[in-house]
Amino acid sequence: MIKKASQKTVDMLHQQIKNIKYREFHHYGHFTYDDMQTTEFPELLNAVLR
């Protein structure tokens, strides 16, 4: 049941919120340590500082 929930949420937000931006990453899973195998997330830092 939760399998598609995250993607469903992304689809819902994309459809319902005007001008929302969307950035897809390759193989980052649910952005957890287990999925990313690192505690560093430079793409996120750059997005905050840009």
Add this chain to the structure above:
Amino acid sequence: MKNAIILHGGPSEKEYYDPKAPSMSNAHWIPWLQGQLLKVDIAAATPEIPHSFDRNWQTWNREVERFDIGPETILIGHSTGAGFFIKYLSIHKKLKVNKVILVAPWLDPDHNRTKDFFDDFKIDSDLVSRTKGVTIFCSDNDQESVSKNRRYASSAN
């Protein structure tokens, strides 16, 4: 001075009480990001929600509102934490903030895992206009990751 609030996701009860697992605000990339932001003079806070496995809006709201939220505030949420900021911005219709970044947002779209948390508000379709941009970060294998449930039967929300 800019500030930032980095809000963690919601663990399973098993993960929350696992003595070997870090607290949610100390998990994944959250401490690293907080450190990096502090080094460029952005006052970054990482609220820790007690009993975060139990999505109780009053508890989450109380802990987040310990920090200033205004036009200079950058909001970063992971999973349930990202969903929290969607609701927060939707119900506070006059609130203006800086950037918002939603990492793997989760809003319990099937309304089967939370009650009175994400099922009692309407998304403000114009919320981006009160920010300096809202960006969703998602991954091409998020479904696969959630369904794998490597360590915890119902974590990663």
